[in-house]
Amino acid sequence: MKIRPSGQLILLILVSLGIAATSWAHDPGLSSATVKLGDGRIDAVVTFATQDIESLRTGRDGQSLEALAAEAVVLDRGGNRMTPSAVSATVEEENNVEFRLTFRDAGGGSVKVTSPLIEQLAPGHRQYLNVIDAGGEARTGQLLSAEADAFEITPAAAEPVHPPLPGFIGFVVLGIEHILIGWDHLLFLGVLLLAARSFVDALKLITAFTVAHSITLALATFNLVQLPAQLVESVIAASIVFIAIENVVRRGEPDHRWIVTAAFGLVHGLGFASVLRDLSIASGPDGIWLPLLGFNLGVEIGQIAVA
Numbered sequence: 001m002k003i004r005p006s007g008q009l010i011l012l013i014l015v016s017l018g019i020a021a022t023s024w025a026h027d028p029g030l031s032s033a034t035v036k037l038g039d040g041r042i043d044a045v046v047t048f049a050t051q052d053i054e055s056l057r058t059g060r061d062g063q064s065l066e067a068l069a070a071e072a073v074v075l076d077r078g079g080n081r082m083t084p085s086a087v088s089a090t091v092e093e094e095n096n097v098e099f100r101l102t103f104r105d106a107g108g109g110s111v112k113v114t115s116p117l118i119e120q121l122a123p124g125h126r127q128y129l130n131v132i133d134a135g136g137e138a139r140t141g142q143l144l145s146a147e148a149d150a151f152e153i154t155p156a157a158a159e160p161v162h163p164p165l166p167g168f169i170g171f172v173v174l175g176i177e178h179i180l181i182g183w184d185h186l187l188f189l190g191v192l193l194l195a196a197r198s199f200v201d202a203l204k205l206i207t208a209f210t211v212a213h214s215i216t217l218a219l220a221t222f223n224l225v226q227l228p229a230q231l232v233e234s235v236i237a238a239s240i241v242f243i244a245i246e247n248v249v250r251r252g253e254p255d256h257r258w259i260v261t262a263a264f265g266l267v268h269g270l271g272f273a274s275v276l277r278d279l280s281i282a283s284g285p286d287g288i289w290l291p292l293l294g295f296n297l298g299v300e301i302g303q304i305a306v307a
Helices: 005-025 050-058 065-069 167-181 183-193 199-221 229-249 257-278 289-306
Strands: 030-037 041-049 074-077 084-091 096-104 111-114 126-132 138-144 150-153
Touching: 030 111, 041 050, 050 065, 050 096, 065 084, 065 096, 126 150, 138 150, 138 167, 167 183, 167 289, 183 199, 183 229, 183 257, 183 289, 199 257, 199 289, 229 257, 257 289
Parallel strands: 030 126
Antiparallel strands: 030 041, 041 096, 074 111, 084 096, 111 150, 126 138
């Protein structure tokens, strides 16, 4: 059966929106945890996106945030599970839920930190763990997952019991993973390159997209630019549909497509930045520059591999 041009256009729009919507529905999610080792106490702060917590509560018949907070992090010292002396839950303006737990600590031996909620969230969920000593100095950072949801530290030692993957390399890997499962970004890149007639044309488009999203990725990570997440995701979906329609309506590569690519790239950069903000990288041991550069490099490696 032959589909008319108008039918092709409608079909292309529906497929584009469908894939983009599916990618959001299966976003694996990111969260952060900070564990501060103090004198006679250990404080833990765990931050999740509100949508992750709401999906978790739905599966538990609307369990209270305070009840979930008590499960957000588990500490064991010398094989003995520690009981939190204080637990609280707060819904933040940034559309995040923050769990705070305080543990009384007599010291001695290593401390095993476990994040049991990860395995109950979407497959592929990652959590960035920061460990801070009593002086407020960041000690180490580690990416946790459902397959590796625990990390062992020694408060008195200079190094953790199990040295983590170097922070920079860890963020490169995170960037690669994010672009490979970010079907909205990949779909945009795909419809963008469909009209490229040569390697040079494709290189121009990729460069324009890379430079643009790198700018807003940095600005948003430093909190210099902030836009509502729903607006950013909607514009990303619109960018896919716009380029797809342009491919059908205007045969060949449209004039000045690199300008349109750069414009939409700025918005895609805000989407990438939400990943680093959710991880609270500013409080990590490497500051903000190494994670930013590592994540951006990983995104570029992922894009080039796919392109």
